[in-house]
Amino acid sequence: MELKLILLFMVFGAVIAVKIEDLLSSVIAVGAVGLGLSMAFLVLKAPDLAITQLVVEILCLIILIRATINKDLPLIKDGRWFFNTVATLLFIASFLMFAYFALLELPDFGKPIMRVAGSYIANGLAKTGAANIVASIILDFRGYDTLGEATVLFTAVIGVLAIIRKVGRIKK
Amino acid sequence: MKKSDKGMTLIVKTITRLTVGLILLYGIYIVLHGHISPGGGFAGGVIIALSFIHLMLAFGKEFALKKLSQAAASLLENLGALMFLGIALAGLTGGYFFLNFFINKGKPFTLFSAGIIPLCNIAICLKVGAGLFAIFAALILFDSSQENK
Structure with missing residues (x-):
């Protein structure tokens, strides 16, 4: 029940973020969606994800x-509303049709297939000695995945620092 | 130079002076207890980066960059990445990648337990915190250099 209320709140926040004209208000609506997601993780009993989502969102x-606070970007609001509406409806209809067939195949919500994870949960404390099962999975059993994730972040930082650097830039 | 570059009002500065140390300490706590309680290297690293960003927003960019310059942040980020890779490679001495190579893993639910997991948490914390602070500092410096032209 709480989860559905939070999801409804997030959908409203996302619609407001897309539709509102003021840029700062839109950013704040996106922040409300993020905080709602953090609360949803907390309701689903995943405090690790909730903490990470909260701080990254902030x-x-x-x-x-x-x-965005000093930028005044122009907003395009002219014509072509008929084409836009038809395209949106088409995409929503195709998504719903695909989702109807795809979601039938999924297991029920909250009942995962415990083929691999079952052995992690059973042997995690004995094999790694870590009381937090999430830490024992992401840094021991699945350390290779975490290395890939760290590489992604490393590449992103290097890209940002290379694009907006100050040294070596040609002066106008 | 703009007025906002020199920081915010006296109220914000006073509150910042009181809280920024607590935020930094909380980030370090989250990182070091990542294998016992919820949290871990990523969340703790972002909290540590947020404490420096808090300083930068309240006191202006020169003050925060004096505490942790952009070059030092880049150096710490590379150090964290190399440390994480080094821990992973050190597992090869016992057989395979990412082996938890400590024989005595310590008592569970205590601070010194779980083998390589706290070390990995510290490495990821250095990487994430320093990297995000470097991105933020680069964006701020880029913004102000555009305005001066």
Whole structure:
């Protein structure tokens, strides 16, 4: 029940974020969606994800507000509403049709297939000695995945620092 | 130079002076207890980066960059990445990649337990915290350099 209320709140926040004209209000609506997602993780009993989602959301909000607060971007609102509406309806219809067939195949919500994870949960404490099962999975059993994730972040930082660097730039 | 570059009002500065140390300490706590309680290297690293960003927003960019310059942040990020890779490679001495190579893993539910997991948490914390702070500092410096032209 709480989960559905939070999901409804997130959908409303996302619609407002797309439809509102003021850029700062849109960023704040995106932040509300993120906080709703953090609460949803907490309801689903995943505190690790909730903490990470909360802090990353705050960091993204600070960066977005710092980036958008002085900019006045023009908004395009002219014509072509008929084509846009038809295209949107077509995409929604095709998505719903695909989702109807795809979601039938999924297991029920909250009843995962415990083929691999079952052995992690049974032997995690004995094999790694870590009381937090999430840490024992992401840093021991699945350390290779975490290495890939760390590489993604490393590449992103290097890309940002290379694009907006100050040294070596040609002066106008 | 703009007024906002020198920081915010006295109220914000006073509150920041009181809270920024607590935020940094909380981030370190989250990182070091990542294998016992919820949290871990990623969340703790972002909290540590947020404490420095808090300093930068309240006191202006020169003050925060004096505490942790952009070059030092880049160096710490590379150090964290190399440390994580080094821990992974050290497992090869016992047979395979990412082997938890400590024989005595310590008592569960205590701070010194779980073998390589706290070390990995510290490495990821250095990487994430320093990397995100470097991105934020680069964006701020880029923004102000555009305005001066």
